[in-house]
Amino acid sequence: MSFINYSSREINCKIVYYGPGLCGKTTNLQFIYQKTSPEAKGKMISLATETERTLFFDFLPLSLGEIRGFKTRFHLYTVPGQVFYDASRKLILKGVDGVVFVADSQMERMEANFESLENLRVNLAEQGYNLDKLPYVLQYNKRDLPNVVPVDELRQYLNTTNVPDFEAVATTGEGVFDTLKAVAKLVLT
Amino acid sequence: MDVMYEEEYNQIQEVVDRLHRDSNAYAVLLIDKNGQEIAAAGEIENIDTTSLSSLTAGNVAATGGIAKLMSEREFSTQFHEGERTNVHISIVASRVILVVLFDERSSLGLVRLRVKKAGNEVGQIFDSMMQKLEQPSQPSIFAEITDDDIDNLFND
Numbered sequence: 119m120s121f122i123n124y125s126s127r128e129i130n131c132k133i134v135y136y137g138p139g140l141c142g143k144t145t146n147l148q149f150i151y152q153k154t155s156p157e158a159k160g161k162m163i164s165l166a167t168e169t170e171r172t173l174f175f176d177f178l179p180l181s182l183g184e185i186r187g188f189k190t191r192f193h194l195y196t197v198p199g200q201v202f203y204d205a206s207r208k209l210i211l212k213g214v215d216g217v218v219f220v221a222d223s224q225m226e227r228m229e230a231n232f233e234s235l236e237n238l239r240v241n242l243a244e245q246g247y248n249l250d251k252l253p254y255v256l257q258y259n260k261r262d263l264p265n266v267v268p269v270d271e272l273r274q275y276l277n278t279t280n281v282p283d284f285e286a287v288a289t290t291g292e293g294v295f296d297t298l299k300a301v302a303k304l305v306l307t
Numbered sequence: 308m309d310v311m312y313e314e315e316y317n318q319i320q321e322v323v324d325r326l327h328r329d330s331n332a333y334a335v336l337l338i339d340k341n342g343q344e345i346a347a348a349g350e351i352e353n354i355d356t357t358s359l360s361s362l363t364a365g366n367v368a369a370t371g372g373i374a375k376l377m378s379e380r381e382f383s384t385q386f387h388e389g390e391r392t393n394v395h396i397s398i399v400a401s402r403v404i405l406v407v408l409f410d411e412r413s414s415l416g417l418v419r420l421r422v423k424k425a426g427n428e429v430g431q432i433f434d435s436m437m438q439k440l441e442q443p444s445q446p447s448i449f450a451e452i453t454d455d456d457i458d459n460l461f462n463d
Contacts, residue, residue, distance in 0.1 A: 123345075124311060125311060126316070132341055163358055163361065177361045182460040186448065210365075302457050306452045307456075
């Protein structure tokens with residue numbers, strides 16, 4: 119839930135990156151972290167296993183500047199993508215203001231994309247949210263790989279509600295900031 | 308949407324300041340369950356309070372998940388004991404989290420005692436704030452924000 123403090127003149131928003139395991143949620147945050155000036159970002163926290171799989175969440179606080187005299191802070195979170203971490207995923211969705219669904223464009227991950235998107239809907243509904251009423255954008259990641267599904271097809275299957283969507287290569291940063299900016303707009307305007 | 312106005316903020320800051328003094332703690336933090344810092348007191352210059360808030364909220368959420376599995380409503384307090392620093396975490400009024408960092412200058416007994424009193428006070432302030440928010444009024448800041456404002460944020 120966005121938190122507006124009229125005393126310190128701050129707006130705080132929580133954005134959650136959701137998607138199947140290894141789709142590039144953490145890589146999105148890592149790129150944003152690398153490209154943001156030191157004064158605009160806090161420490162990036164990754165609660166990960168020894169093999170760098172997200173165990174609980176990644177967290178990146180960003181304070182990008184002022185809007186209408188209010189300091190605007192975004193708290194970016196990722197969820198663990200692996201199926202068996204569902205209990206943790208639910209917790210991270212609490213108080214969410216905007217969702218980025220990161221889809222893995224590879225043919226063999228289509229089923230995982232479906233499953234994760236369905237899981238997002240169910241977990242949001244459990245917290246009393248409806249994905250269709252939340253600020254929500256889609257990212258088709260890993261566009262640089264050879265075995266990707268065409269964007270039209272991804273759109274047809276995953277973006278049934280016609281939300282803003284972006285092609286991305288999170289490892290090089292392509293599409294990463296476009297995605298973040300789009301969800302920020304939906305949250306704040 | 309959670310909104311905090313000056314009047315309640317000052318009241319809360321007063322309670323947090325007093326808890327810091329009365330418990331001999333070296334720092335006190337009040338955060339919301341989503342990990343946003345609301346107020347802080349004490350020696351916080353060398354603490355990354357943003358990270359601390361987010362991790363504490365994650366910790367409280369995970370503990371809440373365990374409580375649910377045990378058919379408990381919540382586990383309202385947690386205590387972490389370190390070699391130098393101890394952390395006392397408590398859920399106040401089911402909606403905010405009070406974090407007290409203390410060392411050998413204080414004791415768990417004293418902290419628990421003072422937290423109880425401060426928790427009640429914070430709970431009352433939040434109750435009256437919720438009543439205030441239920442009344443229709445206050446135009447939202449969000450109504451004024453345009454796409455250009457957000458483009459500007461990312462162009463800096």
